[in-house]
Amino acid sequence: MKSLEELRAIRAKMQGRVGVRAENEKQTRVVVGMATCGIASGARPVLTALSDAVQEQGLSDKINVTQTGCIGLCQYEPIVEVMEPGKEKVTYVKMTPEKALEVLRLHLLGGQVVAKYTLSAAQDKTQ
């Protein structure tokens, strides 16, 4: 079994190179709904996929992945909201880990809103 000693080694290795990574205004916030509705629809793997990808790709200075409660659009869960500084919020609905990674690649990194997954696209379809 892994032991906490390993964590001590990680700590020693990191010492000195860790700055305070405060949330700042320039950061893009990516928020995943994690109330009963979100969790029951599969929000947890979506949150993990986004957060892992942001860490693995070294994007955590630019992108902050967090969770929130019920957004009030339960029928569209799992929901991911993207809030870029100075831009309008984009709400992505019925997310899966795969779709969320597509949003990361195309929108967060590529700057193009993935229209087909947005709330307005989903609402147009049902009308």
Next chain:
Amino acid sequence: MMPEISLNILDVAENSIRAQATFVAVTVDVQPEEDIMTVTIGDNGRGMTPEEAANAEDPFFTTRTTRKVGLGIPFFRQAAEGTGGSFRIDSEKGKGTTVKAVFGLSHIDRMPLGDISSVIYTLIVFNEQIRFRYTYTYAEKSFVLDTLELREILGDDISLREPEVSAFIKEYLESGKKEADGGTDV
């Protein structure tokens, strides 16, 4: 319904977080000999009056304003009672709340525990400001992760979300569980 008991745990623990808890204790206790599994989620959040606690069990009561139903607790109760188990909420205003669910382990309607290590990981890493103590017991063997211990080692300036740290937490949870239950599917 939640497809996995671990998701019920995540859901109820999110209630603790919204109740401004600074300490949340999650225990999963599997006893194959007695054929039961007991799950408790205890917090030091704002707690509920007896009336509020009764309301929490009512699907058509919720304190949130974003929707009109609250199914978290009813789902959890149903998941436990449907296996011949039991469910209770103990809460005291200003002190905290403990939710306890007992499941019939081999009951055909018992949902699998699911990916509990990932759920605990999610709770810990996304709520750094909260101290979590997670205890997983299988028969005689237990595994405990207390985030206070992690904090003592890391100090205050290293985030649990640092890639090396979060990877360690994930592996530590998985190896600890395996050590306790020998990789048995629960």
